[in-house]
Amino acid sequence: MKKIIIALFTLIFSIVAVIFIPIIYDYFTQRSYGSEPVEINEKDFREIATFAGGCFWCMEPPFEEVEGVDQAVSGYIGGEEENPSYEDVASGETSHVEAVQISYDPELVSYEDLLEIFWRQIDPTDDEGQFVDRGEQYTTGIFYHDEEQKSKAVQSKKQLENSGRFEDPIVTEITAADTFYKAEDYHQNFYKENPVRYEFYRSNSGRDEFIEEHWEEEEYEVEQEESDIPFWRQYEKEPEEVLEERLTDEEFYVTQEDGTETAYQNQYWDHYEDGIYVDILSGEPLFSSTHQYDSGTGWPSFTQPIAEEYIVLEPEWSLFGKRMEVRSNYGDSHLGHVFEDGPEPEGLRYCMNSAAMNFVPAEDMEEEGYESFLYLFEDDE
Numbered sequence: 001m002k003k004i005i006i007a008l009f010t011l012i013f014s015i016v017a018v019i020f021i022p023i024i025y026d027y028f029t030q031r032s033y034g035s036e037p038v039e040i041n042e043k044d045f046r047e048i049a050t051f052a053g054g055c056f057w058c059m060e061p062p063f064e065e066v067e068g069v070d071q072a073v074s075g076y077i078g079g080e081e082e083n084p085s086y087e088d089v090a091s092g093e094t095s096h097v098e099a100v101q102i103s104y105d106p107e108l109v110s111y112e113d114l115l116e117i118f119w120r121q122i123d124p125t126d127d128e129g130q131f132v133d134r135g136e137q138y139t140t141g142i143f144y145h146d147e148e149q150k151s152k153a154v155q156s157k158k159q160l161e162n163s164g165r166f167e168d169p170i171v172t173e174i175t176a177a178d179t180f181y182k183a184e185d186y187h188q189n190f191y192k193e194n195p196v197r198y199e200f201y202r203s204n205s206g207r208d209e210f211i212e213e214h215w216e217e218e219e220y221e222v223e224q225e226e227s228d229i230p231f232w233r234q235y236e237k238e239p240e241e242v243l244e245e246r247l248t249d250e251e252f253y254v255t256q257e258d259g260t261e262t263a264y265q266n267q268y269w270d271h272y273e274d275g276i277y278v279d280i281l282s283g284e285p286l287f288s289s290t291h292q293y294d295s296g297t298g299w300p301s302f303t304q305p306i307a308e309e310y311i312v313l314e315p316e317w318s319l320f321g322k323r324m325e326v327r328s329n330y331g332d333s334h335l336g337h338v339f340e341d342g343p344e345p346e347g348l349r350y351c352m353n354s355a356a357m358n359f360v361p362a363e364d365m366e367e368e369g370y371e372s373f374l375y376l377f378e379d380d381e
Helices: 002-029 056-064 086-090 110-118 149-161 197-203 207-215 240-246 249-254 371-377
Strands: 047-053 067-075 095-102 140-144 173-176 275-280 285-288 312-318 321-328 334-339 347-354 356-361
Touching: 047 056, 056 067, 056 095, 056 110, 056 249, 086 275, 095 140, 110 149, 140 149, 149 173, 149 249, 149 285, 197 207, 197 275, 240 249, 285 347, 285 371
Parallel strands: 140 173
Antiparallel strands: 047 095, 047 140, 067 095, 275 285, 275 356, 312 321, 321 334, 334 347
16 A cells, blocks of 8 residues: 555656646746847858847748758847847837847858848838737848848848839838847747747737738748758768668767767867867767867867757756757757856856767868868967
8 A cells, every 4th residue: 555655646746747847947947037149250151130020939930941041049139228138128118129130151041032031921011010019129120230231131122112012112121230139048949949839829920821912822942052052961861770880889879869978988078179070970060179178077068069050959857857958950869968057158068979979170171071160260360
C-alpha cells in the first residue's frame, strides 16, 4: 500500500511539475523590462534592412523563409524614448513603431527583393494602423540605412503607386533609420515558439484576407542561381545508415543521439587557433575563434554564433527547469546547449561538443569556400 501511495504521489508531482514549471518560468522570464539598442557591425558581410508592417510577429516569417536572410529581429524604431518596453510601445505611450530588422546576404537576396516581399505583407494605404491593430505604433514604414536603400525604396514605392493595384494613395513613409531597439526575447520568433497562439492571432487579424484580395496569393519568388548558393545551404540530411558509416561512434552519439562528450577529453576544449568551427555534416559555419573563451567547463565555449541563421534553439524541460538545446540549422546536428552564465556584454555561454564540429583555419577559409567570413579576423582600423 505504501509503495502505491508513493508511486501515486510521484506521478501527481511529475504531472504538476510538467504543467506548472513552464508557466512559472514564462511568468518571470517574459515580463517586459525594456529593450536594448542593436549595434550594426559595419565589417559584417551581411547588410541590414528595416521595415515596419504592423504586428512584428507577422513580419518575421515572410522574410526568414527567404534563402539568404540570416534573421528578422522584432523591435521598435522611430521614437525618441530610450529602451522602450513592449507595454510602452503597444499602449501608444512612445513614438516608436513595431518593426523588424533583417540581416541578409546581398549576394543571395537583394534589397529590391526584400522591398517586394515587404509590400506583399501590408496594407500600404492605411495610416492609422494595420488590420486589427490600431494606432500609430502599428503604422507602416521603410527605414533606410543609406542613400542607396533610400533611392531603391522611393523607386519601389512609385512603381507600386503606378501599378494601380490600390485605389487609395500609398501612405507608407520612407525615413532614415535611427536607433533600433530589440524587443523582449519572448517576442522573437514568436511564430515558431508559440505556433498555436500565433496562428489564432493571425487568422483573426484580417491580414491574410487582405493579402489574398490584393495579391491573389501572388508570392514573390527570389531568383537565385544554384551556383550562387553556398554548399551548406544545399545540404540534405542523409539516412541514418549512411551517417553511421560516415561518422565515428562518438560523432554519431553526439550529433544524432543528443549525446555529450567527456569534458576535457575532446578536441577543441582548449583550442584557440584563428578560424571557424563548422557543422560536421553540412559544413555550415557555426562559431568563430574570435568569440571563443575558456569557460572552465572542459568544452569549447563561445559568446555567440557567427550568425543566428545557422543555429536552432529548442527548449528542453525537466523537473529541474528549462535549458536550451543548440542544433545546427541545415545539418540538424545536436551541438550542445546555451546558458546564461557567460561573460558580458552578451552574458551567454554556447557550450558545444567538439565531436559535432570541424575546424577550418583562417588561412584555409577562402580555399574551402568561407571567404565571406574572413571579416571576423580583420583588425579594427
